[in-house]
Amino acid sequence: MTEIRNSLDTLATVIETLQSAPIQRVEILDRELSGNKIHGGLITSFSSTGITDEATSNVLVVRDDGIHISVLHTNTINNPVTVKGDLTVEGTVHATRMHVDELTADIRTERSEPLAFIGRNDNVAYGQGLIWPGGDYTKQFMLMQGPDRFFATESVDLLNEKSYMINGTPVLTHNALGRSVVSSNLRSVGTLETLAIEQSLVVDNFLHYNANTQTLGLGTETPSGTFGIASWDHEFIITGTDERKFKLGTYTSGALEIITDDTPRISISTIGTVTLHNKVIMEEKLGIGVRNFSSDADITTAGPVRFQDKKFEVGSDKPVTGNYVKGDIVWNTLPTPTGYVGWICIRGGTPGEWKPFGQIAA
Helix, strand or coil: CHHHHHHHHHHHHHHHHHHHCCCCCCCCCCCCCCHHHCCCCCCCCCECCCCECCCCCCCEEEECCEEEECCCCCCCCCCCCCCCCCCCCCCCCCCCCCCCCCCCCCCCCCCCCCCCCCCHHHCCCCCCEEEECCCCCCEEEEEECCCCEEEECCCCCCCCCCCEEECCEEEECCCCECCCCCCCCCCCCCCCCCCCCCCCEEECCCEEEECCCCEEEECCCCCCCCEEEEECCEEEEEEECCCCCEEEEECCCCCEEEEECCEEEEEECCCCCEEECCCCCCCCCEEECCCCCCCCCCEEECCCEEECCEEEEEECCCCCCCCECCCCEEEECCCCCCCEEEEEEEECECCCEEEEEEECCC
16 A cells, blocks of 8 residues: 555656646647648648638538538639539629520520521521410421521511511501512402502403503403404494594494483494484584585585475476486576576476476566
8 A cells, every 4th residue: 555655646746747847849840740640620720822711610511422612702614514403693694605405584685696596517497496385386486498488377466657678678567568569469459549550451351451552452452442342243442543533433343322221322333324313402503415514504415405205406407317206396506587496396207207386576
């Protein structure tokens, strides 16, 4: 027991001596401490040539599956990056080129360059464009070929007062065709207010207007006058003449009738015989066979007249030739005192038997 007690006293004396002795610090020279000498523990205010640790909490963890970090501050990523999860960008994305397999967006998209559809192997991107899936069918606005054209499954509705243009020229508005539209295959139109035609016109292969000859034909492509109506083998025309006159009538040997109430009033036969039907009223003088006649007589004729089958003519003596009937009269053109007014046929024949009548006083 005495030995144990003495040993403990000696140990206590040694401990008191060590506690009272000054602490000698170990000097570690630069690049002298190996990483193999460090395991665990907390290193504060760590700094190296490429790393400065100013964190007050744990922000970076390195595990076998990779680096785990909450917030990354960086200016440039030089190598390609693969993001296998979702990526949320709260700022602005500037990309020189972007390729996506599927794009869904509910926000406004602003572009400073046109939207381009690129075909494979530098070919034209036929069959590409805009599509709207869903509903009864997929709505499309696509580029098609054979010939090259844009194909749309829906109607195109322009704002009022806007127009379709070709090379900057309006060709169609909501109520008018452009002035550059000069050819059309219209089959039906509404009510026309005005119609101006500068070239030839054909309507139902019946109405023909020839702009070169300035003629209009109905039922004929080559009217015989300025205006012509053709039916089977005859034609009615209206045209001007070189004598500053107008003529109208049948150009062929067909007869002509002027009607009212679908009833002939004036008929002209193929040989020129004029027949006046019903009553004829002459409000001015009538001349027959004369070009210039006096206006002091209502009827002026250059030859004999006949009414109620009696012939009246003038002469200086009774007839010696010609066929006459009883009652015909020849008026004396050279009346003299004690002479006669004329001669009357008392028996028909060639020339028949004649007697003077109406002795003139001396």
